[in-house]
Amino acid sequence: MxxxxxxxxxxxxxxxxxxxxxxxxxxxxxxxxxxxxxxxxxxxxxxxxxxxxxxxxxxxxxxxxxxxxxxxxxxxxxxxxxxxxxxxxxxxxxxxxxxxxxxxxxxxxxxxxxxxxxxxxxxxxxxxxxxxxxxxxxxxxxxxxxxxxxxxxxTSGEGLFKRGYRKNKGGAPLKENMAAALVMLAHWFPDNPFVDPVCGSGTIPIEAALYGHNIAPGINRSFISEQWVNLVPDGLSDEVRDEADSLANYDIELDIHGYDIDQNMIDISQENSRAAGLTHDITFKQLAVKDWQTSEVNGVIVANPPYGERLSDKKSVHELYRQMGELYRPLTTWSKYILTADMEFEKYYGAPATKRRKLYNGALRTDLYQYWGKKDRSKPLNSKGFNENAVLKTSKGG
Known part of the structure; x- marks a missing residue:
């Protein structure tokens, strides 16, 4: 070949x-x-x-x-x-x-x-x-x-961010591959809690679940190159897809939650998770950021909150950032990753980030504000048997 x-x-x-x-x-x-x-x-x-x-x-x-x-x-x-x-x-x-x-x-x-x-x-x-x-x-x-x-x-046709599960979306949806990038940058282990407090149409929790189960993100869609009979031998596509499907691990129990203040967005999130085949892997619930509580440790929060780009939105968005800071700062074992284009985020959150990373959400420059938690080692990592080396562990094709 x-x-x-x-x-x-x-x-x-x-x-x-x-x-x-x-x-x-x-x-x-x-x-x-x-x-x-x-x-x-x-x-x-x-x-x-x-x-x-x-x-x-x-x-x-x-x-x-x-x-x-x-x-x-x-x-x-x-x-x-x-x-x-x-x-x-x-x-x-x-x-x-x-x-x-x-x-x-x-x-x-x-x-x-x-x-x-x-x-x-x-x-x-x-x-x-x-x-x-x-x-x-x-x-x-x-x-x-x-x-x-x-x-x-x-060889892809439609962009790879189009996984095929997003049947509905909100006003400013995050592309699926950007959501996956946020999950990967959070260094989340799938035996630990994962929370998106402003989940919108559910893209970040869904990408986390796909990652947690080691499900190939393109498994439920086709690629334009699969139609090229002059280049793709008969049966090759089915062979590669069967191999990918065999590597998914559906036995891992995931602790993933998505919250949003808008019940309509929760309904959309649930619809999208059903389309992704992840109905029982993610809990979606209507809840304001300020009303969330947890007794769990070693969790990860990944959020893409509103940016407050319009002047009329800035006051409410800055109040949201303040609420996040008050709620999340005491969670010392949790790591928090918050994506926003608002350069004043740290001011309203109330603490400087451990690290900032510049990313682009489409053409819009954003920053990922990272607040690293200190793990509670009394809780064993990977206690549910997740093998971090199993992710994308396949033999190189030839």
């Missing part, structure tokens, strides 16, 4: 997590801004699409070169063996972007790239008429940065 140069794309600030996920899966990686490079076969393409929790997409690098003129772009694109990727009836839309490059007109870049591919395929398939493009879709991208051209083939 042919080995390809692959890229897992990621939101700014998440690249290192994607790199860690890939290393845990057994791949050698190179972390770059907005992406992680690795190598693999089509089996690895399907496998990483299934397992990566924090990545946006998995792409095949078809070509890479420098170009400062449209003639160079055309010639070097045409020299690529596109027939090794695209069958005669392939539908291959070409998206484009350009940054700090002489070829800055994106529509022209796309048109030239498309023309060069058509020329190559017409010669390879001995076609004198226009290519039909009636078959499976092979989404291509031409990205130029500082005159360096990167031609990629998207």
């Amino acid at each position: 042919q080995t390809y140069q692959l890229i897992a794309t990621a939101a700014a600030g998440i690249e290192a997590l994607v790199g860690k996920e890939l290393r845990d899966l057994g791949y050698e990686v190179k972390v770059e801004n907005g992406r992680v490079r690795f190598q693999g076969t089509m089996k690895d393409v399907i496998r990483t699409n299934l397992w990566l929790r924090t990545a946006d997409r998995v792409k095949i690098v078809v070509g890479e070169f420098d170009a400062r003129s449209f003639e160079e772009l055309f010639d070097r694109t045409e020299n690529i063996a596109w027939e090794d990727f695209l069958p005669i009836d392939a539908n291959f839309p070409v998206e484009g972007k350009s940054h700090n490059s002489q070829l800055h007109n994106v529509p022209s870049v796309q048109a030239i790239t498309k023309k060069a591919i058509v020329q190559r395929l017409s010669n390879a398939y001995h076609r004198r008429t226009r290519l039909a493009e009636t078959g499976a879709t092979y989404p291509l991208e031409v990205a130029i940065n500082k005159d360096h051209v990167l031609l990629t083939l998207d």
Whole structure:
């Protein structure tokens, strides 16, 4: 099976997590801004699409070169063996972007790239008429940065954050892969309590449950590359999916709670958890932040509260932050991870964070305020048999 140069794309600030996920899966990686490079076969393409929790997409690098003129772009694109990727009836839309490059007109870049591919395929398939493009879709991208051209083939189709379980959502939902990133950054062990006090549509608790059971996040959706009969051997997708399904551990008892002051959001959360097959793994309840109490220890709180971007909201949001501080500061064995774009969060929370990490929620810059708890060692870790090394523990595909 042919080995390809692959890229897992990621939101700014998440690249290192994607790199860690890939290393845990057994791949050698190179972390770059907005992406992680690795190598693999089509089996690895399907496998990483299934397992990566924090990545946006998995792409095949078809070509890479420098170009400062449209003639160079055309010639070097045409020299690529596109027939090794695209069958005669392939539908291959070409998206484009350009940054700090002489070829800055994106529509022209796309048109030239498309023309060069058509020329190559017409010669390879001995076609004198226009290519039909009636078959499976092979989404291509031409990205130029500082005159360096990167031609990629998207294997995911819809972004990997679209797990398929979110049937309904609130006004400002957190993407599933960002929610998964927050769970991973919290260093939560699935035998310990997990609480989202402002759960909205339930995305963070659901991602925690998927992680806790070692369920591949893409197991309930399809990927566009699974339709590529010229590249994916018959039965390969089922083989990789069966392997992923066998690694899920449904016997672990999880202690995950999601709360929200809005009963409508609790109803949505429950609907989404049912769609994810996690009805009995998460407890959702209508509850204001200030009314929560616990006698448990060694828990983790992960929250994405309102940011108070509108002036009319700021007073109520700052009151919410104050309530969080008063309630959470005494919980010395609990770790708290709170994501917000409000740079005054620490002031209203009443304590400086142990650590801050810059993340991007879409185009919005946010900070993850981390307050690390001191574990009570009298309570044994992993008391329910969770093996932290079992997460993503699969043999590397070939």
